Amino acid sequence: MVSGPYPLELRRRAVHAVLNTRDQYPSEWQAILANSERFGIRTAETLRTWVRKAEADGEHDAAEATATPSTVEGNVGPGAAPAAPQPSDIDRLNGENAELRCTIGRLAAVVALLADELNRQIPDV
Template identity: 40%
Template sequence: MMTRRSQPPYPPELRERAVRMVAEISDDYESLWAAMNAVAEKLGVGTGETVRKWVRQAETDAGTRPGTTTEESEELRRLRRENAELKRANDILKAASAFFAAEIDRPHRRW
């Protein structure tokens, strides 16, 4: 099970801005990593690693890098939730079915 962060995630606008900034300033730095660290510092983002993940995800979403897109991840998350809900409903129906089957098999008294 994944753990929740104590602070809310960065807004999508900030992520998009960071990705654009890296693309715009990467030529001004000795490496892409240095540009990512500079953007993280300028925007007050935790670390360059955070910005690196955003850049990689943006590349995946654009189809220039292999991997699971944001849309696919959201769909997978939705389907997993739906699957868990259906399993719970199925368990309830199985228990109810067993209960009513036992009631039918039980001899009834006539008054």
């Protein structure tokens, strides 16, 4: 996959999640919408593009066959399956993510106000 603002591992996990959960939704688009929100991907269209590319390249089959175990606490050894995140963990992380996004928005607004004030204070040369 092409590089961009999202790490390659996040892309792989998001695509994998869509491919594994799309039968649990009324449509593939709804699976993409749900997973794009879950992984913090700004637009569902971005995830849809990754899914289409993975399907065209056959990457999702290779990724599933060569998946390496993650280093999640509780894994017993090599080849052990990663522990599934608990719904409470996901809810907690989604809440933290929302708080951080709000904080970033407020900080951006403050920076814009300070820059505007600074521009007014410095005389044109």
